Amino acid sequence: MTRPRFDDAACDNLAQCIKEIEASTDAELVIIVRARSGNYAHADYLFGFAVSFIILLFVLFSPIEFHPIWIPIDVALAFAASALISSRSNFLRRLFSTKKYRSKVTRTAAAAMFYEAGIANTNAEMGVLIYLSLLERTLELIADRGVLKKVPAQDWNRELAELHLIGRAPDPKAFVAAIRDFGSLLRSHVPATGENPNELPDQPRFELK
Numbered sequence: 001m002t003r004p005r006f007d008d009a010a011c012d013n014l015a016q017c018i019k020e021i022e023a024s025t026d027a028e029l030v031i032i033v034r035a036r037s038g039n040y041a042h043a044d045y046l047f048g049f050a051v052s053f054i055i056l057l058f059v060l061f062s063p064i065e066f067h068p069i070w071i072p073i074d075v076a077l078a079f080a081a082s083a084l085i086s087s088r089s090n091f092l093r094r095l096f097s098t099k100k101y102r103s104k105v106t107r108t109a110a111a112a113m114f115y116e117a118g119i120a121n122t123n124a125e126m127g128v129l130i131y132l133s134l135l136e137r138t139l140e141l142i143a144d145r146g147v148l149k150k151v152p153a154q155d156w157n158r159e160l161a162e163l164h165l166i167g168r169a170p171d172p173k174a175f176v177a178a179i180r181d182f183g184s185l186l187r188s189h190v191p192a193t194g195e196n197p198n199e200l201p202d203q204p205r206f207e208l209k
Contacts, residue, residue: 006033006134006206010172014204017176021183026196027147028127029186030119031179031204036135038105040087043096048083050096052076090135102136109133110140120144122199126190130179132167134208139167151189159185 018029055078059066066074086092094102110131114120119127125146132139141160148156159182166178 006170006172006208010176011204011206013172013176014179015202017179017183018202018204021179021186022198022202024192025183025186025190026124026126026192027143027186027190028119028122028196028198028200029130029179029183030117030128030200031130031132032110032113032117032207033132033204034109034134034207035209036090036093037109037133037138038101038136040093040097040135043093044083044086046096047086047092048079048081051082052079093135094137103138106131106133106136106138106140110142114142117205118200122146122196124196126196127200128186130163130182132170132175134170137168137170139163147186147190151185155185155189 014031018031021027021029052075056071056075059071059074086096110129110133113131114127114129117129119129119142121127122144125144127144128147129142130139131142141163143151143156163178163182166174
């Protein structure tokens, strides 16, 4: 079965969802979905090294005789081909990187986006960022002080836990449903007062290349 994709249809659904939520809350919601948050060259090289080392062992201990001149060439080609394969595989990049690294780069990228996208500059400090990174399978939720002051910590943490679960197995339909649930939380505690204009774009930001 083909895994659902974060495509134009998913982007449009999220945009409509944001418009509906912001119609009944003063919060300014921004959604960013990225293919990855970090540079995984080290994972590619590690996979390339592992494969080339196995090839080297095979060449050295195989009953088949290999001309010495081909040994370094074969090993180098195996390294290059394996690193290239890894660079196109989220699975291999996750396998050859640590959870700590993936969490760190996602948190750092989300924090940077919070300021880069102007979410930290809303007049009433009502900006909220939902940042989903697909390779890392991690979701980060960052809110400005105006929102955090109004939403009870217990309710916020419960919703945060639900969003984190969605991040571990990203699916567009489940993601939209989770955003709608989060919108209900904002409506309850940060209702629209008519004093806070729409300061940020409703269209989600997809960076999937």
